[in-house]
Amino acid sequence: METTLYSPFVRASNPALARWQSAVMSVVSKRIQSENPDMIPHEVRTLALQDDMIAGTNLHVQRAADKLPSPTHEELEFVSQLHQTGASHPHIHYYASHYFYRQAVLNVVRNNPEQAGFGFTDLGVNDKPSSFPDTDSNIQQWILAGAEWEAYANPYPSPYIDWVNKVPINVDKNTFKKTFSVYTIPDNAKVAILGDFGTGLTDGILMLMSLLINQKPDIIIHLGDIYYAGMNSEVDAYINMFTEAFKRTGKAVPVFSIPGNHEYMSGGEPFFTKVLKMNAANGFPQYAQAASYFCLRNQSGTLQYLAMDTGLNSVDAWVATQLQGAYSPWLWFSEADWCQDKLETFKQSGGKTILLSHHQLYSVSSEINDGKNVVYVGSAPKSNMDYLNGNLFNVFSPYFDQVLAWYWGHEHILAIYRNNELFNANNIPLKKGRLVGNSGYEQWDKDGGYAVKGDRFHYASPIVQVGITPVNWTQWITVPNLPPQKVTRTSEFFNHGWAVLTHQGSNLQASYWSFPVGSPDITTLPPVGNVPPPTSLNFSENL
Amino acid sequence: MNSDYSCYVTIVNNTGQTLILESQNIIHGSYVTPPPKTIPANVTITFQLQGSNYGPVGYGGMGNCKYNFIAGGDKFWYQFAYSCPHLTNDNSASVVVSTPKLPVVAIPDPIPTGGHPVRIQFTLADVTQYVPQAQLVDENEITQPQYS
Numbered sequence: 001m002e003t004t005l006y007s008p009f010v011r012a013s014n015p016a017l018a019r020w021q022s023a024v025m026s027v028v029s030k031r032i033q034s035e036n037p038d039m040i041p042h043e044v045r046t047l048a049l050q051d052d053m054i055a056g057t058n059l060h061v062q063r064a065a066d067k068l069p070s071p072t073h074e075e076l077e078f079v080s081q082l083h084q085t086g087a088s089h090p091h092i093h094y095y096a097s098h099y100f101y102r103q104a105v106l107n108v109v110r111n112n113p114e115q116a117g118f119g120f121t122d123l124g125v126n127d128k129p130s131s132f133p134d135t136d137s138n139i140q141q142w143i144l145a146g147a148e149w150e151a152y153a154n155p156y157p158s159p160y161i162d163w164v165n166k167v168p169i170n171v172d173k174n175t176f177k178k179t180f181s182v183y184t185i186p187d188n189a190k191v192a193i194l195g196d197f198g199t200g201l202t203d204g205i206l207m208l209m210s211l212l213i214n215q216k217p218d219i220i221i222h223l224g225d226i227y228y229a230g231m232n233s234e235v236d237a238y239i240n241m242f243t244e245a246f247k248r249t250g251k252a253v254p255v256f257s258i259p260g261n262h263e264y265m266s267g268g269e270p271f272f273t274k275v276l277k278m279n280a281a282n283g284f285p286q287y288a289q290a291a292s293y294f295c296l297r298n299q300s301g302t303l304q305y306l307a308m309d310t311g312l313n314s315v316d317a318w319v320a321t322q323l324q325g326a327y328s329p330w331l332w333f334s335e336a337d338w339c340q341d342k343l344e345t346f347k348q349s350g351g352k353t354i355l356l357s358h359h360q361l362y363s364v365s366s367e368i369n370d371g372k373n374v375v376y377v378g379s380a381p382k383s384n385m386d387y388l389n390g391n392l393f394n395v396f397s398p399y400f401d402q403v404l405a406w407y408w409g410h411e412h413i414l415a416i417y418r419n420n421e422l423f424n425a426n427n428i429p430l431k432k433g434r435l436v437g438n439s440g441y442e443q444w445d446k447d448g449g450y451a452v453k454g455d456r457f458h459y460a461s462p463i464v465q466v467g468i469t470p471v472n473w474t475q476w477i478t479v480p481n482l483p484p485q486k487v488t489r490t491s492e493f494f495n496h497g498w499a500v501l502t503h504q505g506s507n508l509q510a511s512y513w514s515f516p517v518g519s520p521d522i523t524t525l526p527p528v529g530n531v532p533p534p535t536s537l538n539f540s541e542n543l
Numbered sequence: 544m545n546s547d548y549s550c551y552v553t554i555v556n557n558t559g560q561t562l563i564l565e566s567q568n569i570i571h572g573s574y575v576t577p578p579p580k581t582i583p584a585n586v587t588i589t590f591q592l593q594g595s596n597y598g599p600v601g602y603g604g605m606g607n608c609k610y611n612f613i614a615g616g617d618k619f620w621y622q623f624a625y626s627c628p629h630l631t632n633d634n635s636a637s638v639v640v641s642t643p644k645l646p647v648v649a650i651p652d653p654i655p656t657g658g659h660p661v662r663i664q665f666t667l668a669d670v671t672q673y674v675p676q677a678q679l680v681d682e683n684e685i686t687q688p689q690y691s
Contacts, residue, residue, distance in 0.1 A: 313651070316658045330651035333553060333664040374653035375635045377663070391651045 008049045008473055008520055009199075009442040010058040010065075011227060015155070015265040015315055017061050020101050021228040022266070023148040024057045027141055029233075040525075041237055042244065046202045049520040050474055053141060056093020060101065063094075071095055090475075096142045104146040108153040152231065156267030160312050161291040164334045177341050181290040185219060187298045191305065192217035193356070193499040195409025196260070197440035198226030200237030202525060203518030204440050207496050208245035209531045210515055212253070215500055219296070220253055223409035223436065224260030224311060224358035226271070235263075235270035239278055246282065248528050254279045254287040256294055259311035260358035260410065261329075268292075268311070293335055295342050301349055303508065306342050307356035309335060310392070314359060326370035329359050330391035343399040354501070354543070355396060355406040361433055362388045362421070365453045366411055387454040388423060397427045404508065404543040405432035407499065412443035413450065414497050414512055416464040416539055417457065432543065436499045436512070438466060442519055443494040464539045468492040469516040493517040495535065501543070511540040548594035548603035549575070550625040550636075553664040556582045558645075559671045560612035565620065571595050571628075572604035582610065592625065603627040603659070611641075614674045619645060627661040636663045644673035 012018040028048045033039065039047070048054055071079075071094075079095045163180045167173050185191075192211055197204060211217065226238045246252035255278055263271040272292065279287040292309040314329035331339065346353055360368070369385050376390075396403070415435035422429045443449065445468050450459070470490045495514040502509050513534040549572075556562055562582040575591040582588050592604035604627050611620035620641045627634055633656035638647050646668040654663060 327655040328651075328653065333650055333662075336650055369653060373656050375633060375656055377636050377638065377649035377652040377654060378647060385653070390653055394648060394650070394652060 008055070008058065008475075009444070010062045011262070011441070012061045012065060013261075014064070015229065016105070016153075017064060017101075018229040018262065018265040019152045019155075019231070020097075020104075020145075020149050021057060021061060022231045022234060023152060024053055024097065024145045025228065026148055026231075026233055027145045028053050031141065040244070041240065042200055042202045042205055043523050043525075045200045045237060046519050046523045049201075052090050053093050053097075053138075053145075055090040055475065056095075057097045059090055059094040060097035071098060092138070093142075096139065100142040100146040101149070104149045104153070107146075107150055152229075152266065155265075156269030158264075158267060158312070159269045159272040160309070160332065161272065162332065162334050163291065163338055166290075174341075177338055178345065180338070181293060182295045182297060182342070183287055185296045185298055185305075187300050187302075188503045189218040189296075189298065190216065190503075191296075191501045192220045193223065193407055193436050193501070194220060194439035195223035195358075195407075195435075195437040196225040196412055197222050197241075198224075198230075198234070198238040198262070199440045199442070199519070200227070200234060200241060201440070201442075201519040203496070203516075203522055204241050205244050205248075205525060206518060206522070206531060207439070207498075207515045208241060209249050209528065210533060211498060211513075212245060212249045212251045213528070213531060214533045215513075216251070217253060217500060220255045221296075221305065221307065221356060222255065222257040222439075223307075223356060223407065224258045225262045225409065225441065226260075226275075227262055227441070229265035230259070230263035230268060230271055231266045232270045232274075235274045239274060242278065243282070244525075248525070252282050252284075254282070254284040256287070256289060256296065256307065258294075258307045258309055258356065258358055259292050261311050261314040264311045264315040293338065302351050303354070304342060304346060304351060305354045305356060306339060308339055310357045310359040326367045327373050328368045328389035328391050331395060336395045339395065340399075343396075343402065346402055347399065351402070352404045353399070353402055355403055357392065357406070357408045359389060359392070359410050360408045360435065361392050361396075361406055361430070362417075362423075362457045363411060363454070364415070364417070364457045364459060365448060365451050367453070387456050393423060393427075397423065397430075400428040400430045403430065405434055405510065406430060407434050407436055409435065409437035409439075411435055412437045412441045413494055414438050414464065414466045414514075414538060415450075416460045416512070416541075418460050421457065432541075434499070434510075436497070438494055438497050440496065442517055445492045445494060449494060464512070466495045466497055466514050466538055467536065469495055469518075471517055471519070471521045473520050497534075497538065504542075508543045509540060510543050512538045514538055547660040548572075548627050549660040550592045550604045550606070550627045551589060551660060551662045552578075552592070552623065552625050552636075553587060553589040553662075554582060554610075554623070555587045555664065555666040556584060557669050558612065558667045559584050559669050560614065560619075562610040562612055562621070562667075565609040565611045567608040568606055570605040570607075570626075571602035572606065578608045578610075594627065604661075614670075619670070619674070621645060621647065621665075621667065623665060625661060625663060627659055634658070634661045636661065638665055642673075645670055 028051045029044050032044045032047055079092050083092050167176045226234050242255055257275050259271050276289040294307050296305040310329045367386050368389050417433040419432055420429040450465055470492050472488055472490050474486055474488050497514045500511050514536045515534050564580045567578055572592050572594045575593050578590045579588050592606050594603040607624040609622040611618050622639045625636045648666045650664045
């Protein structure tokens with residue numbers, strides 16, 4: 001049996017498994033921190049990526065996502081033999097992850113029988129390998145992870161802030177709607193856009209420092225995703241990435257965030273109680289975020305950044321199988337109304353809008369609406385819907401003539417799509433759809449990247465691609481009839497990056513920058529003077 | 544624990560007309576908040592059809608209702624159906640109108656076949672431009688004899 005190689009970065013679309021990753025990361029981080037008390041949390045998290053428990057959990061989660069069968073008795077015996085040698089090995093931890101996750105699920109189901117009907121249906125528990133004594137220190141770590149997961153098992157209730165519920169008594173609802181979560185920014189504000197940034201890893205801080213030092217943005221907008229499940233410790237790590245970069249560069253700027261799907265895998269409470277308070281805590285009380293959606297409007301009223309919360313209806317944190325596969329998330333009714341109000345206001349004034357969301361309006365490679373997972377209500381055209389989010393299209397397409405560009409994340413690359421995309425014979429074309437999802441999540445080049453699966457939507461020609469960075473990391477290999485070995489291997493990851501929107505005279509110019517991936521190779525931060533500049537300018541354009 | 548197998552149906556009445564409840568049917572479940580008998584113009588309403596019971600043999604909410612208005616002597620209607628079944632069946636929602644001149648936008652559209660409860664909003668567009676104005680505003684005159 002040979003170890004299947006997976007990236008050290010595996011994400012789960014299943015909320016229960018994502019929370020399991022969070023639980024294991026928490027246990028591993030605490031152990032590493034206790035062994036290295038001088039490390040900052042980000043260095044600990046980065047080092048943890050190479051821990052055998054994390055590697056084993058990644059194998060477990062990836063195999064579950066790939067719907068591979070549960071471990072067989074034969075495999076368990078192999079693990080027992082490995083374990084009896086006293087070695088730590090990802091396969092031991094894979095089976096331990098599998099076993100203790102299921103034990104934790106069973107414990108929850110025993111205490112909450114209702115959950116048996118909510119997706120926890122595959123509960124056949126394999127025998128524990130005979131050589132897994134509970135006194136083993138490794139196994140004790142897994143027991144701790146199981147206990148931590150059980151504490152997470154009932155996610156927080158949705159803390160989503162609906163503007164309708166915030167209307168003060170004696171204030172007209174429509175008047176309130178016009179100003180709720182709307183902020184004024186300077187006419188020439190330079191805005192940086194990040195996507196899928198919330199890893200909490202060291203190279204993310206390094207990238208932020210480079211952005212702050214070299215490009216001096218006035219405002220940063222994050223398009224969402226705090227891994228693995230937006231739990232308290234993970235949200236703390238996300239906020240501290242900015243705090244650490246601000247401290248080290250001596251430059252702090254307002255940060256606006258919308259949630260992705262991962263924040264809601266915990267139910268979302270930490271995002272709402274902590275992330276929304278970032279700006280006030282960093283000395284920008286005028287930019288204290290009121291909701292998970294916002295509008296940044298320039299002083300002249302000619303340009304607005306309109307950011308929406310697509311995460312809310314993308315994940316059902318209660319259900320282990322979430323929304324049964326590919327499904328296009330939708331905006332909460334009142335939020336769709338709030339967004340359209342902002343667009344109607346600008347329609348009358350002639351202002352232009354930049355749309356911002358975590359989820360994509362469309363994709364060339366990621367199936368958004370697997371037909372068997374959705375039911376169409378109205379008479380929207382069914383063709384091409386597998387790769388188009390019809391819910392978002394319905395809300396925003398009437399306003400595409402006043403939209404300069406729509407930026408989204410969710411997929412972990414930079415993509416410049418073909419301009420003036422038409423979705424059907426009658427709609428107004430979208431001038432520019434842009435994917436900036438490569439700011440933090442480490443995307444292994446073996447995991448797809450720029451592959452095209454659908455034939456409806458297209459990259460711009462010539463295609464703009466970010467480069468790759470070779471990263472060294474240690475991993476186990478298992479070859480039949482040979483003892484397991486730990487080796488250093490080099491893997492290639494797509495570079496990180498961001499977009500910057502700058503005013504050049506009367507033009508709004510967008511530039512797209514790359515920065516080398518460092519995790520899990522770089523675990524310590526260099527002095528400020530040694531922070532590298534962006535590796536390259538990938539693309540620039542006038543919006 | 545989210546064990547709500549309900550349908551929450553919101554209707555945004557932007558038609559400019561008062562809608563009258565013509566019929567309603569429950570296939571499974573019962574109304575916590577029933578569809579109102581009328582929906583005045585420019586009013587938004589929400590009703591909840593809850594599943595009959597929970598657990599492995601329960602049924603989620605499933606039903607339909609029909610609203611109409613009269614203009615120019617003609618009856619225009621919208622028929623809404625909604626379903627949040629338990630276990631094996633899929634969620635669903637639909638709207639059928641008496642004429643294509645009654646635009647309706649649903650959010651979400653499409654809806655996921657899985658996940659509970661079902662929440663759906665139907666926004667009924669202004670129909671003023673589609674229905675003869677004279678007939679709308681002077682309906683009584685039309686029914687009276689005209690002499691020249």
